[in-house]
Structure formats: C-alpha cells, structure tokens
Amino acid sequence: MNRGAPASASLPPTDGLSEGEAARRRQRDGPNELPVSRPRGVLRLAREVASEPMFLLLVACGAIYMTLGDAREALMLLGFVFVVMAISFFQQRRSERALDALRDLSSPQAQVLRDGALRRIAARELVVGDVVLLAEGDRVPADMDLVEAANLAIDESLLTGESVPVAKEAASSPQADDASKAFSGTLVTRGTGRGCVTATGERSALGRIGQSLAGIAGESTPIQQETRGVVKQVAAIGLALAGVLSVAYGVTRGDWLHGVLAGLTLAMAILPEELPLVLTLFLGLGAWRLAREKVLARSIPAIERLGAATVLCVDKTGTLTANRMTVRRLWSGTAVYDRLQSPDPALQEELHGLLEYAVLASHRRAFDPMESAIVAAGHQLLAGTEHLHAEWTLVDDYPLSPEMLAMSRVWQSPDQRDRLIAAKGAPEAIVDLCHMDADRSAEVAAQVRLMARDGLRVLGVAQATFGAAPLPGIQHDFDFRFLGLVGLEDPVRPEVPHAIAECREAGIRVVMMTGDHSATAISVARQAGLDADAAVVTGVELAGLSDEALEARLAQTHIFSRVQPDQKLRLIRAFNARGDVVAMTGDGVNDAPALKAAHIGVAMGARGTEVARESAALVLLNDDFASLVTAVRYGRRVFANLRKALVFVVAAHVPIVGLSVAPVLLGWPLLLMPVHILFLQLIIDPACSVVFEAQPLEPDAMKRPPRRADQRLFDKAVLVRGLWQGAGLLALLVGLYAGSRLLAPPGLTATIWRGP
Template identity: 75%
Template sequence: MTDALASPAGLTQAQARQRLAIDGANELPVSKPRSLLRLAREIASEPMFLLLMACGLIYLGLGSRREALMLLGFVFLVMATSFVQQRRSERSLEALRELSDPQALVERDGQVQRIAARELVVGDLVLLAEGDRVPADLQLGEVANLSVDESLLTGESAPVPKQSAPLAGGGTSSQAFAGCLVTQGTARGSVIATGARSALGRIGQSLAGIVAPPTPIQQETRQVVKRVALFGLALAALLALAYGLARGEWLQGLLAGLTLAMAILPEELPVVLSLFLSLGAWRLAREKVLARQIPAVELLGATTLLCVDKTGTLTANRMALRRLWSADHGHDTAQARPSPLPEALHGLLEYAVLACHRRAFDPMETAITEAGQRLLAGTEHLHADWTLIDDYPLSPDLLAMSRVWRSPDLAAQLIAAKGAPEAIIDLCHLGADQGASISNQVQAMAADGLRVLGVAWARFPAGDLPDQQHDFNFEFLGLLGLEDPVRPDVPQAIAECRAAGIRVVMMTGDHPATAVSVARQAGLDAETPALTGVELATLDDAELARRLGSTHIFCRVQPEQKLRLVRAFQARGEVVAMTGDGVNDAPALKAADIGVAMGARGTEVARQAAALVLLNDDFASLVTAVRYGRRVFANLRKAIVFVVAVHVPIVGLSLMPVLLGWPLLLMPIHILCLQLIIDPACSVVFEAESLEPETMKAPPRRPDQRLFDQAVVARGLLQGAGLLVMLLGLHAAARAWLPEGPEREGMARALSFVALVLSNLALIRTNRTWGFAAGPARLKPSPQAAWVAAGTLAMLVAVLLIPMVRRLFGFELPPPATWLAPAGLAMLAMLWFKAVKRLPARGR
C-alpha cells in the first residue's frame, strides 16, 4: 500500500487512470442527481400534464377521437420541451458539483499538481498543509510539526500530533484519515484507502440521504404557485358547475373548467426559478467563480460591502524580491541595469533562503528562494547538503518562524529566522535606538508598497533544542522588501463598485504603510486613517461602529478580528461579502452574508466554509460575481412580469366567453400551444438577457426585497389586463363584422388567437428591458428571442394552413382583409406595454 513512498515521483498518470478504473472514484455515497427516467416521471406527474390528460379523455367522451389524439400528441411535445429544460438545469448543477469537489495536491510524473480529490487512487503521493482537509486515508512519510483534528471520527476536540513512519507502516500515529483537518504543519503521505473503503467512508453511509434545502426565493415561489393553483382549481370547479347548470352540457362544462384551471396554473414558475439559479451559477463558474451555495447567487445583487484582503485579491499574488537592506548596505533588484548583489548582503539572503521551506508553497517563500538561486548562484551560500533538524512555526503571539539546520562541516546547529520586522526585533532583543532605526527603514520601504520581512540568524550547540524561539541568541541581519503589484484590472473594478453603490474595504495583516500604498494604487479611499489590529483591540463596540463609517483600510488585523469587523458591519445594516483563505478565516466567512474563499491559494477549510470560491483569486472576479447576481435577479423579475402578464388574457379569454354567453374561445389545445411560447420565453429568452448598463449604476437592492413584489405584480397585471380588454374588443368586433354562418365563430376564434400570440411576442420584446426603451437601439440583438419568434410564427402558419390542425384548433380561415386586425392589435398592445413601463414603480 505504501509503494509510492519509495518513489519520489509518485504515480504516473497512466497508473493513476488504471487504478481509478479498478477502485472507482474517491467519494462517499451521497445523494445522486435525478436519473432520466425519474425526471421524465416527475414531469409526467405535474398538474398541468394531468389536466391535459383529463382533457384528452373528455374529448374521447365527446366522440372527438381525432382531437383527443392530436391533443395528446401536443402534450408529449410540451413534455419533451420541459424535459430538455430541466435536464439542462440538471447538467448545470452536475457541472457545479464537479467543480466544487474538494481538491488535493499530489505528485504525479514527478510534478506537483492540484486535482479533484475524487480522482485520488491508492498509491498517490499527497502533500498536506495547514488548513487542508485530508482527502483520503494516508500513510505519512514526511512530517513537519503536523497536528490533525480527528474530532470528525473520534469526537475528541484536541488535535492529534502525527509523526512519520518507516515504509512498512506504523499505526494510527503515522496515518491521517479522510475528512480530518490539518491544524498545523505540513506532511507528505501515500494514499492507502479511498472512498467507501476509508475510515470516514465506513461510517458515512448516512450521507446518502442528504438533500439540499430550498432557497428563500424557491420557498416564496412555491407558496405563490400553491395559492394560485388552489384559487384556480376552486374557480374552475365553479365555472364547470355554472356551465353545466346553465346549458346542460356537463362534459363541455368540465372541459371549460379544466381549460380555466390550465390557464390559471403558473406551472412554469418553479421550472423558471430552478433554471435561472442553476444556469446563473453555471455562468458564474465559466467566469471562474464557483457558487457552492445556490442562495449566494440570489443574494449577490443585494451586496453593499465587499471586505477584501490584499495579497492575491487586489494584488497579483506573484511576489518578487525587490529590495535588500542591512545597517550598512542596500540593494534594489529592479534596477534598469541590475548589478551583482553586494557581498555584504549575501548572508542576509542566505539565511532568508534557509528560513524558507525547500518545497515552498507560500508566494513570499517562493520569491525568496528564486531570488536566492539567481543572486547567490556560484557562491558558497546555497546549502543543498544541509539537513533540516526542526522548525518553529508562526504563531499568533509571534509572527516569525525559525528553521534549525545542521551543516556537515560544523558541530553546532544554525538557526535561520524570518518574519514581521517587529517580531524579529523582539527575537534579537535589540535596544530602543537600533529598533527605532530599523522601524524607520521598514516605514520607508512599506510606503513604497513593499511587503517587509526581517531576517536573523543564531548558532546553538548540538543537543536538545529549546521549547521556544526566544531562547536562541539571534543576531539581526537585515530586511527584505517584496513586491506584489496591484492587478491591472482592480482600479476599474473598484470604480465600478463605487458607481454601483458598493463600498470596498481592505483587511490585511500587512504593515499600515504598505496597506495604504496598495490601497491608493487600487483606487480605494486612503485619505482617512487606517485602523490597525492593535487599535481595534482597544475599541468598544460603540466606538468601533463610529469608526466603521469612514475607515476603508484595516491593517495588521488578526483573523479573529475579521469576525468582529464582519459582525460590526452587519450591525450597521450592511450586506457583507468577505474574502478569506486561511483556517482562522472560516468563522468570518461563515458569519458574512456571502463568504468568498480563494480557490488557488485558499485552504480547504476556507473553501468549505464559503458560499463562493474565486477560482483565480482576483478581485475582478468578485465584482463579476456581483454583476451576475444582479443580472439573475433582474432577469427573474422580467420573466415573472411576463408570466403574470401572459396569464391574465389567457384566464380572461377562458372565463369571459362563458360569462357573456359566447362559445368557448380558448380550449385545452390552445393553452397547450401557448405553453410552447411561454416556457421557452421564460427559460431561454429572459435567462439569456445581458445585464442592462444602468443596473450596475444603481444602489444594491434591499436584501428583504421579494421577488413577487408590488412593482413586478402590478406591472404584469396592468400589461395583461390591457391586452385582455383589447382581445375581448377584437373578438366582439369580429363576431359583429364577419358574415353570419357556421364559420363565423371559427373565424373570430382564429383572429383572436393570432392576435394573442402576436401580442405575446410583443410582450417578450417589451419586457426584455426593465426600464422604458426610447427606441430599438436600447435593445441588444437576442438570438434566443429571434428563434422563439421564428418558431412561433412557423407554428401559427402550420395551425392556419394545415386543415387537420386547423380543425383541431376550431379555426376557420377568415377573409384576407381581416388579417390586418391581429397585427394592428399587437402593435397597439406594444404601445400599451411600454406605457405601463413608464409608470413609476418601487423596488426596481
């Protein structure tokens, strides 16, 4: 099982593929997406299709066998459309599930690479670091101060220290188990069990029944649909009863009642909502933003405050060593004509490299190591033959780390330390004057936007090492200045946030001068004083609340202070999105309204705690996420206005002829045909609409704003009511103008139906924008809308010109001169729809 430990290169890709095919994916048995058969069964059992099947049986009872068969054919066509739409939603969610899989850092073919944890196989070499979730059961081969929280398996909250073991194995103290959290240190180990065969898998069968709860908007939609459906069924029952009593035609009355029920039932709303949210999350994923929690997509549009860290979010996270300084010398590596590193600074860089991990993952350590290889090449200051004895990691109390080395030429042990300058000054026990001189230099370097580290060294006799770094007799060597340039797209993104009414604040552990310099370059407000973690600790809640209104830069803050800041901002009524990447950031990420984790440099704990994951770690992606959040909510509102507006005339045309003593105007086949327009319009046309330019220039929406608010419902009802009045007028006029005879009712029905369909296309076009569009220039071309319009017109031509279909619809061809009436009504309806959009509406 531990054969890979003997090979520093790990498995090859071919070996991994072969073992994956034999053992299966490294995942637990969790709830699976709906199968095709289950999806089809659920669609067939929806109320709309049950009503249509009942109508088909009634046609058979009336002796209209051909009409019944044609109706059932249309039923299967609409079912196929619904199946395709919901399957598209399922595929989007499946793609998101694959993206949200935990990641693992492995060595394959001699290269370190990050893969989905589900692709791990027995024998893979896995690299662990603080904050990672152990992706599979591992036999540890190389361990550095590793502690693992195994409470998930044992219930014990205290972290368990781990040690390396011989290749033959060595019990649980040299094993790490899937699902457990690395709380300290690093390690390298070989996979010995995956999936259901791991320790977690053997006790995790209960996960199979987990189902994600509905989102708030989904709950609101279900309540609306339930209430409207109950009202519609009650009204349909009364209509069927009244029709039967008044005319003595009980089957026709039942058909009229079922038609009304179909007209009222807003069955497309849950499908539309599910599709919008899942496709919105999928579109975000294409922009390198992973939505791990679907509610985050709907809440993004309400975000009022973005709390971001500096490194890797505002900056490029590509550290480079730019300046070296000692008491007597200085050197800038970014000179136009670089000069060799002065001999007097060789020791500074030598011990800076020794204070780094040889397998560096941290960008600063990588930059120092690369600079050492370049600037010290060919000197005696690179020590590949030195042996690491022990190390002292960073701690909240001392922001410095030390590594203890043994040279083959010396009996004594050599210690290299690096860290925050104030921590290194403390370790070296420097006097006040020397400490002040170094602090002044730190201030000057930080003012240039450099991340400053101090470096020191010590010699210690061979033997037992002390418990803490302070017991070494350190000597100060100098300072390193590392540059992490601001990403070029950040200033524009911050300006876009400001225009959208979203405030951006920076929280960083950096020196105040560095933070202020980067903030200015990024376009943040740097005029008000920065608030440091030390100052923050002295403020009570009331004083902190007063400072939050004007402070945009928080520096030298500890992770636990981020949690306090998030809660304080929320207490002021802000909707907070916050970025984080470390283990200690997880509480703040959970507390934020939208926690945002870094996908590339973030820990697995941070990613699991967050609602969003920025796969490329940059601030512009976060602004993109806000933009998409506003787009999803705005397009949902447009779709709901259309659904409400289109149902009003359908309901009215189903009900009013019965009340007015006319023959039935709409029958089930007409409702079914209209569904072929409504469903694609909602789920395809409106979902694909791009964000309107003014949307990112408006303040964020209220977080408690309902989807079915007054503005949406009122606009839909007014647009639909106006169209209903026009259609009833057209139908009455057609019955009066057309020549008398058995064909008159069929002609009038055909004209009214054509007018309704053309008006629906006008309704789609009008509601593609929320505000009033002065002309077609405001409306961007939409391939989806063009396809819906072309398909609708082709369907109308088929209905009118194919005799069998025309008879099924109860139509007769009217005189050619009358065809101008439906077209004219559709143009008049569009003017009415636009006039309604001019009316003031709250809750935009």
C-alpha cells in the same frame, strides 16, 4: 538533530500500538475520515414535483381527455408532465460535496509505528494513540501532540488563514499548547517530527469545520421564495375561479364534464407556470455569460442575489493577496530597495551581496514559502550577475532551533579553498551572531520595527568565511559580518485596488477578515484601498463581545484580524442579522463554513481548496478578484431584465385568461384548450422572454447603491404596466374574434372555431 523534550506524561510507547489494539480503537472510534453528505434522493424529488399545482392540473386534464376518449390530447398533456419534472429536476437537483472534499483532504497516507515497525498506511486507518512520523512535504493526517520536533514548521493557512508557516516544538507537558500540536490537513514545510494522535475524523480540527458545514442549511433566494409565493397565491385564486366557471358551464349547458374541462383550462390560463421556467432561463443564460468571464456559478440563483449584495466579506490570504510570499524590501544600512517604490527594477550594487547570501542560506528546492520567495527574487534581480552560484557545493548546514532562531549553510566554491557560510534568521539572532555593538544593534532594531509596521516579515542575513579545518559545532564560532535585512510579504493582487474602488462606488461595503497579525492586515488593507485608519477588531476582542456589542461595532469596523474559523462564521451571521445581504470570498478550508453561511459564497478556483469551492455558490476560476465586480454587474442586470420580462408575462396572461372566460360568458365555443395554453405558456412565453434577457445593463447601474432588501420582483409598477398592456391586447383579440363570427358565412364559424 535538535530535538524538543518529550512529553513524559503523554509519551506513547516507543514501538507504537499493536495491530490488535489499533483495530479495537478503530472499532470504537470509527475510521479517520469525515462523514459524507447525502444528496437529495430521487424519490424525495419526485414527491416535491408531484406537489406542484401545474403537475396536478396536467394530470387532471389528461385524465378527463382519456375519459372523453381523446387519447392524442391526453398523451400530449401527460407528455408535458415530463417537461415539468425535467425543469424541476434541473432547478432542484444539486449535489452538496463539501464534506466529500473535506474527507479526501483529511485522508492522505501516513507513516506510523505499529508493533515496533515503521509502516505506511492510509490515514483513514489511524487511531488515537498511534505514533506518526512527519517529514517535509507531508500532509498531517490527524490531530496530534508532537513528542519530537527537529526544525519543524507547518503551514496552517488552510485552517487559520495565516500565510507564514508556524514553527513547532515538542510538548514539554501533557497540556500541550498550539505550538506543540499538529492539526489534520495542514502541510509540513520544513523539518521532521514525531507525534501521538489525539483526535481523528470529525473530532479533529478539520472535522469540526465539517460539522459546521453540515449544520448550515442552504436557503432559497428572495426571488425563488417570491416566485413560489406568487405561484401558490395565483393558483389558489385560479382554482376558485375555475370552480365557479365549471359550475356556471354545467348549469347553463348541462355538460358537467366539459364544464370541469373549461374550469381546468381557466386554472391553467391563470396559473403562471412559466415563471419558474423564465427564471431558470434568465439565470441559466446569466450563468453562461459569467462562465465566459471565468466565473463558475455552482448555485445559479446566487447570480441574481449578488446584485443585491450590501457587504462583501473578504479573506486576506489568497483572496486579496496572492497566497505566496515575495521579497518586498532589502535594506543594508547604505541602500534600500522596495519593490513597490522603486521605479527601476534593477537592484543596487550595494544590495547584491545581501540577496546573494540570502539565497545561499536557503534551500535550492524549498518548501518554505519565504525561502521560495528569496530564491525567486535572487533569480529575478541577480540574473546576469556573478552572484548566483549553481556550481557551488553544499558542505553542511546548521538548522534552526528554539535556542538559535537562525540557520547557516556552509558552501565550497570550485575556485576557493575556504568555506563560505551564509546565515539568515530572526534579526535579533543574526545581530547576536555578528556580535554587533549597541549603536549598530539599535539601528537594526529600529529598521526592523519600521518594516514590521508595514506588515513585512523580516529576516536578517549575515556572511562568514572559514578555513578548510573541521567545522565548529555551533554557529557562534563563525566570525559573521552583518549584510542587512530582507522584508517579505504576501503581495496584494494587482486587480484588487480597482475592484474595491468599484465596489465602493456601487455602494458595497468591503470588510476584511483574516487570521493574520493586525499589522499585516492593516498594511494589506492600505494597499488594497480599504479604510486602514479605522479601529481593528482582533479575535481576542471579538470573543469578549456580546452579540449586541458586536452589532454596534460592525457598522464602523472594516478589518477583523486574528480571527478563527468559528469567529468568521459568527461575523457572517451577525451581518445577516443586521439585514445585510452578505457576499463572502475565501479560498481555504477555514473559510468554508462562512462561505456556506453567507448569502453568496465566492471561492477562488485556481488556488482555493476543493472544500472552499464546494461550499461556495460562485467560483472565480482565474482567481481574478475583479471578476467579482463583473458578477455583481451581471446580478444587477439579471434582476432589471427579469422585471422587464415579467411585464411581458403578465401582459401575455391577460388575453389568455380572457379568451378562456369570454367564450363561456358569451355562449361562444371554447377557443383555447389546455394544450394550447401549455404551448403558449411553456414555449412561446419563455422564448419571447429571452429577448429581454439580452438587454444591456443601464449605464449608471454600477453607480447606484444595491437595491433594497425588501424590494420585490412583482411590485405594483410591474403588475400595473403588464395588466394595462394585456387589457389592450385582450380587447383587440376579442374584437377580432367577434368580428370574425359576424363576417363569416353561417356554419363556417363553427367549423373554424370548433368547440368541444
């Protein structure tokens, strides 16, 4: 086993901490877990509901009916109190479990040395200074400095967004760099290691993301804010008019109690208490329709807001790409195979040996995504040939090391005495093993540069044979023959180019933010249909930009590469500050703060982490990027149909208000009681509004730019149209009422239209 040099200044005790010392440190620092977010309490919710105008009006009317001795009417009105509370509860009660998911992710099991013995404990019990052993397939339980590493590679895409595992080595000094650190929540894909815990809980890299999440407050959508504002303004006007009506009734008729009841009736008639219910119905039905399209709405109002999105910020890994490596290109000098350019899926005969030995140089049960891709390509492209060797026996292997960035595996076939050696690794290491001349080396180097420019991860492959004698100590003692190069990539999802084209047609700008290399980002952007010719801003450049300089660069930049989680969050906030309505897609823990800070966070459901799903407003259950365009379409439909429904609501309110005032002004008996108004506004109006929700989207709605950020739901056009329609209906109803009083026999009118 190749081991890195230990960091002598920070080397932990060889037998680990004692149980007593571990307990003292855990008492000092707390458990190795993240704090839990607290959902809104029931008492706080009850206080918010009790402050609603409709709640107060219902209680006041119920109390008056009790005073009048009409218990049936009082109980009916007070029953509506529970209806209002249930509606408010449904709208407001939503648990925020992102920190819970982070806590679960940060608390796997861990192998730790305590009192000189190896023990497996819950990761929440780890403390700073513990010695932890890592092996292939383990989830890293805490931040740590590596003091030993043998062929160790860790998948850090959960934190960085980069899909390729990072090779690790032991720290050579107390000031270890990232190559000698393992971070909480990441996954060991190859090799073994030993580390000393340096940070636990909320002080770890994963915990800092949790703190970012906790510090981002959710905000209401413009429609919710506008609806609340309209209800409050109309409620104030209604209460003022109700006071005037109560005084007029009491002065003219001498019945102050019924005057107060008439005033409250008018206030209830004016108050648009059905607006929150109509909004809930529309968004709820929109969420149901989206669920049938495999899009889960965790925050239902986000559906409408997505229709106003102007910028879509997308993560590369797992969002534009499949988050799994595949073999894209094979090159041997005499033949080339490219998965995207070869119409014939069959692999040329000249490349069979290259892929055969690439498979032999990989583990049969691979954790490393590149090895998994090579094995999968072998089973696909070499199926039915003699180049797959399930019956061969593995004799030995030579692991990757910092000194030699190549690995070799030695095989014994059943029908040969000689051993067959398959090697793969960094192209320059394979060239060195093959002792190639300068011309051939230059040819290979030129091809490597060409493949790297296309965003591919490049491996060289070589083959050798060796007699049955004892194997040599190093790989250089084999007589290797160069076979070719394997280019791997994280492929673009097939639905992405069309979806991005639809976004562009709908006036939505798409921006990529990734932790990967710029060349890889440009290659993916080109395949996805993004503007790959514009300038790319890297994380290093971003760190040096002031807020003003960043704002100037945002308008022309479509690709941000090598960005850290906090930089993604900064970019989202910068777009927000420009006045954009920002939607953000992602699937990793590193995306969670940006998902929560965006106006609409969209997470990938199948491959995405639980943290990303809990931080997002929408979840694409089948990871189909095209579903996002469907969600935009539904968002625009909800807003357009809501405006149609509001015209109806305004038109319906005018005759209700008029029939509440006219009898008092004309000396007629009261026509509408509070219970009638509640029935009309909480049952009839919402039920009729559903008709508008089912209206199809206009054919050109996805070819128009998003609506302006300042466009109001209740604008002049909606109010004027509703008032005119309502005025006509009021005139008709007042005429019918007056006519019925004139034509009815004496005494019958008082019986049919009985006042209080």
